[in-house]
Amino acid sequence: xxxxxxxxxxxxLSEAASLELGCNYSYGGTVNxxxxxxxxxxxxxxxxxxxxxxxxxxxxxxFEAEFIKSKFSFNLRKPSVQWSDTAEYFCAVSRNFGNEKxxxxxxxxxxxxx
Amino acid sequence: xxxxTQTPSHQVTQMGQEVILRCVPISNHLYFYWYRxxxxxxxxxxxxxxxxxxxxxxxxxxxxxxxERPDGSNFTLKIRSTKLEDSAMYFCAxxxxxxxxxxxxxxxxxxxx
Numbered sequence: 269x270x271x272x273x274x275x276x277x278x279x280x281l282s283e284a285a286s287l288e289l290g291c292n293y294s295y296g297g298t299v300n301x302x303x304x305x306x307x308x309x310x311x312x313x314x315x316x317x318x319x320x321x322x323x324x325x326x327x328x329x330x331f332e333a334e335f336i337k338s339k340f341s342f343n344l345r346k347p348s349v350q351w352s353d354t355a356e357y358f359c360a361v362s363r364n365f366g367n368e369k370x371x372x373x374x375x376x377x378x379x380x381x382x
Numbered sequence: 383x384x385x386x387t388q389t390p391s392h393q394v395t396q397m398g399q400e401v402i403l404r405c406v407p408i409s410n411h412l413y414f415y416w417y418r419x420x421x422x423x424x425x426x427x428x429x430x431x432x433x434x435x436x437x438x439x440x441x442x443x444x445x446x447x448x449x450e451r452p453d454g455s456n457f458t459l460k461i462r463s464t465k466l467e468d469s470a471m472y473f474c475a476x477x478x479x480x481x482x483x484x485x486x487x488x489x490x491x492x493x494x495x
Contacts, residue, residue: 302483312425312473312486358425367413367477369438370484372425 270295270361274373281349282381289344289376291333291359298364301342303333306356306375315357318342319364329353351380384408386487388474394493398463403490405457405474414457415475415484416449418442425473431457464494 273292281287293299303315316327323335333344342359358375362368387406395401407414416428430437431449448460457476461468471491475484 304486311488314483314485317483360425367430367432367437367479369415369427369430369440370417370425370475371427372417374424 270299270363270371272359272361272371272373274357274359274376276376277374278377278379280379280381283351284348287344287346287349287353287378289357289359289378291342291344291373292340293342293359293361294340295361295363300362300364300368301333301335302360302362302370303327303331303342303344304358304360304372306358308355312358315344349378349380351382354378354380386474386476386485388472388487388490390490391488392491392493394495395464397466397494401461401464401492403459403461403472403474403492405459405476405487406455407457407474407476408478408485409455411476411478411482411485413437413477413479414449414451416459417473417475417486418470419473419489420467420470428459428472461492464492466494468492469494 271294275290301318304312305315316325318325318335326332331346356375359373360370389404414431419425429439429443446462450458471489473489474487477484
């Protein structure tokens with residue numbers, strides 16, 4: 269079975285700082301990878317996804333993530349964060365066939381200080 | 383933009399009672415899911431549903447749980463006899479096709495007293 273690890277539980281940054289949130293997964297086969305964001309009081313929204321092709325994927329709101337197959341990683345990055353990026357960020361993986369379930373990491377709470 | 387909706391937003395119930403959580407997936411979506419998130423823990427898969435039958439279920443989804451698509455729009459999760467440990471946020475999700483992205487509803491917070 270697949271699993272996802274997010275090692276940063278709570279990250280606090282000042283506005284304009286650069287962000288990198290770690291995500292590692294374990295699964296022996298081909299995977300689809302996702303980052304979801306949950307703003308306070310709101311539902312899970314897709315930030316970006318990787319299915320195949322270019323391992324550097326760009327998402328909404330200036331976020332990007334890089335799939336490094338050899339490291340089983342899919343880290344989320346943003347060059348300059350804003351106060352409005354304060355949220356919970358979840359990495360998720362699914363097997364790359366069919367309508368597969370998502371397996372989530374424990375999430376990283378990001379707090380941006382103005 | 384179409385959205386997945388869920389009702390109620392918050393449900394409080396007594397232990398042992400039955401609850402039904404309702405979801406309206408996006409209208410042309412074909413695959414449906416329930417997940418839950420116990421406070422402070424990660425989002426966990428419960429069950430997936432396609433073509434009026436369960437595709438996959440997790441160990442959490444025991445005999446106390448059931449899902450149904452009673453009509454062309456609703457997708458429900460029933461817990462027959464709630465336990466304290468069922469207290470969680472329950473999320474519904476749907477996708478159009480097998481290579482699509484799952485869209486999540488806002489969740490129902492279930493509190494079992």
